[in-house]
Amino acid sequence: MLGWSINLFRVFGIQLAVHASFGLLLAYYGWQGWQYGGLIGMLWSVALIVLFFGCVVLHELGHSLTARRYGVRVPRILLLPIGGMAEMEQIPRRPAAELLITVAGPAVNFALVLLLLPLVWQPLLGQVPVMEFSATDMLVQLWWGNLVMGTFNLLPVFPMDGGRIFRALLAMRLPYMRASWWAVQVGRVLALVFAGVAVFVYDSPLAGVLFVFIFMAAGTEYRNLLRREQEDAYWAEVARRATPVTPLEADPLPPLLPQRPD
Ligand SMILES: [Zn+2]
Structure with a gap:
């Protein structure tokens, strides 16, 4: 589409x-x-x-x-x-x-x-x-x-700008995923409240539908975030296992002790 x-x-x-x-x-x-x-x-x-x-x-x-x-x-x-x-x-x-x-x-x-x-x-x-x-x-x-x-x-409804600002403010205190989870939950509750207000108070079904879309978009974005987090963790683990624990002869690091000048 x-x-x-x-x-x-x-x-x-x-x-x-x-x-x-x-x-x-x-x-x-x-x-x-x-x-x-x-x-x-x-x-x-x-x-x-x-x-x-x-x-x-x-x-x-x-x-x-x-x-x-x-x-x-x-x-x-x-x-x-x-x-x-x-x-x-x-x-x-x-x-x-x-x-x-x-x-x-x-x-x-x-x-x-x-x-x-x-x-x-x-x-x-x-x-x-x-x-x-x-x-x-x-x-x-x-x-x-x-x-x-x-x-x-x-409006602090994730993933709208206000919701992202809310997440960024939370992420200054909380781990990123935790902050995202809270921003999504708060945003979803507010999206439903705003959808209700739009339909029943302002008689605007179109705005109601828009907030339902935003509600769903929040879930999608959070799932994507989780998936990326899991993929990152997976590849980090793959990289960790692929790296030899003790570097052998080819170790390019300089010797630890200063070399005696000749
Ligand atoms: Zn914007």
């Missing part, structure tokens, strides 16, 4: 790709815009989605460029209708590094919220009327979009 993607262009050497289902999203919003505002409405809606996903790319670049500072390769950023995904090599198990890499994504959204604020504070406070399908309308939508994106990602 994830294979159905189209490569766009490279940003900072990272391949940007969109999943084929992204076309459905554009078609849906284009059609909605057409219903409310004809051609202008359609173009405006499509432009808004493109700009919004531009912000998603900036969020993912926040993670990716910070990860690169720690020597982690980031071959691709993939855009899906539900958001973006920076595909990274394994992040080093250093809580401080993981914390910074994770925080950098939402930080980009909050930076955009601050940058856009001078342009939108008057319309936001109702001091200036906002025309439908205007540039101001679009800026206001993008402002809200970034505020929601930054805040939503900080």
